[in-house]
Amino acid sequence: MDMTYPPEAEEFRGEIRQWLRDNLPAGWVDAYERGERFEMDPEAKKEFNAGWPAKLYAGGWICATWPREYGGKGLTTMQGVVLAEEFARVKAPLRADFFGDTLVGPTILQWGSEEQKKEFLPRILNGTMRWCQGFSEPNSGSDLASLKCSAELDGDEWVINGQKVWTTGGHHADYCFLLTRTDPDAPKHKGISYLLVPMKQSGVEVRGIVQPDGTAEFCEVFFTDARCPKDNVVGGVNNGWKVANSTLAFERGQSATTGYRRFEDEYKLMVGIARERGLADDPCVRQRLSDYYTRVQIMRINGLRSLTQAVRGSKDPGVSALGATNKMFWTEAHQAGMELALDLFGAESMLVDAGPASGSWPGTSRDTPRPGYPCSAMISAFFFSRSETIWGGTSQIQRNIVGERVLGLPKEPPAP
Numbered sequence: 001m002d003m004t005y006p007p008e009a010e011e012f013r014g015e016i017r018q019w020l021r022d023n024l025p026a027g028w029v030d031a032y033e034r035g036e037r038f039e040m041d042p043e044a045k046k047e048f049n050a051g052w053p054a055k056l057y058a059g060g061w062i063c064a065t066w067p068r069e070y071g072g073k074g075l076t077t078m079q080g081v082v083l084a085e086e087f088a089r090v091k092a093p094l095r096a097d098f099f100g101d102t103l104v105g106p107t108i109l110q111w112g113s114e115e116q117k118k119e120f121l122p123r124i125l126n127g128t129m130r131w132c133q134g135f136s137e138p139n140s141g142s143d144l145a146s147l148k149c150s151a152e153l154d155g156d157e158w159v160i161n162g163q164k165v166w167t168t169g170g171h172h173a174d175y176c177f178l179l180t181r182t183d184p185d186a187p188k189h190k191g192i193s194y195l196l197v198p199m200k201q202s203g204v205e206v207r208g209i210v211q212p213d214g215t216a217e218f219c220e221v222f223f224t225d226a227r228c229p230k231d232n233v234v235g236g237v238n239n240g241w242k243v244a245n246s247t248l249a250f251e252r253g254q255s256a257t258t259g260y261r262r263f264e265d266e267y268k269l270m271v272g273i274a275r276e277r278g279l280a281d282d283p284c285v286r287q288r289l290s291d292y293y294t295r296v297q298i299m300r301i302n303g304l305r306s307l308t309q310a311v312r313g314s315k316d317p318g319v320s321a322l323g324a325t326n327k328m329f330w331t332e333a334h335q336a337g338m339e340l341a342l343d344l345f346g347a348e349s350m351l352v353d354a355g356p357a358s359g360s361w362p363g364t365s366r367d368t369p370r371p372g373y374p375c376s377a378m379i380s381a382f383f384f385s386r387s388e389t390i391w392g393g394t395s396q397i398q399r400n401i402v403g404e405r406v407l408g409l410p411k412e413p414p415a416p
Contacts, residue, residue: 109121
């Protein structure tokens with residue numbers, strides 16, 4: 001593992017810092033450099049959220065590691081890492097559409113045709129196209145290869161029938177990157193294709209799955225004779241399993257050297273809570289805080305390991321499973337950390353508004369109470385931590401990957 005960055009990467013860091021100072025609201029960078037949170041009134045926040053994607057696009061920072069011919073800046077891997085680190089350091093948003101520029105965009109870059117790259121990548125970059133992910137089905141979650149959603153070729157179009165579930169942002173999306181079964185007679189991993197499907201058509205019905213807090217960001221999507229062009233297959237017909245695994249790798253490995261930061265912020269906040277509540281000298285609390293701190297530092301070091309292997313281009317099978325190991329580790333560590341956070345408040349944690357003032361908890365993007373369900377940011381982060389061991393591949397699936405690819409254990413026997 002190499003923990004030193006090359007001089008050109010550190011020089012680039014100075015450029016990013018200056019751009020952030022020039023483009024973020026006055027006082028933003030200084031607040032975070034002092035370890036404080038930058039607060040904006042609702043109107044100022046609304047104005048910032050509306051204008052920030054355009055500033056990112058103008059600066060060329062959205063998907064900046066993409067090749068220049070496809071709209072990126074052609075940054076090296078290390079420059080991309082520095083870019084992510086500096087934005088994370090001052091809590092500045094770095095992406096326009098998560099599913100577009102982080103998942104399907106890199107997948108199209110790796111597997112797509114030139115026509116697909118020219119059609120979709122510019123609209124991902126400028127934020128004019130929203131995406132959702134159509135992988136999971138009601139009976140095909142962890143066993144994704146058992147999916148039933150079908151696509152049959154009808155002239156120059158695929159005709160799609162089936163259902164997807166847990167489709168985040170499906171009600172807003174313009175397109176879905178969809179796994180479908182295109183050869184029902186092939187072995188289950190061999191008959192899947194990866195399609196780019198327009199969502200705004202009569203054959204697509206989106207229903208929000210209402211959560212206890214009243215939100216419905218997860219959706220179920222029904223396809224009834226929905227259509228997409230024949231040429232919207234990414235990576236070739238019946239090759240969707242390999243393509244999908246690339247997408248999942250992008251999802252699991254996107255924040256190698258920055259992901260630990262929000263957990264480190266949580267740790268610092270919990271130390272302050274323990275002091276305020278007279279628990280800082282409790283040996284059990286101190287032990288659990290030390291344990292969480294240790295896990296956060298392991299996350300940081302594992303991120304550096306992942307980065308080192310990516311830069312060196314290692315093909316070791318153990319390296320390919322490192323993302324699975326890291327994902328399993330941080331999600332389970334975060335659950336333990338959030339349980340500690342609730343325990344610091346004792347019986348008060350049974351109340352939905354327990355914890356620090358809304359907006360001060362770093363482990364969640366839900367920083368405002370929901371109408372009719374005033375869940376505090378801390379409780380919301382606790383709830384969200386329960387989902388983290390599921391999305392992007394469950395912890396059970398990650399253990400299978402590590403067992404088979406690293407330890408050389410036999411594959412799990414199929415269910416009877």
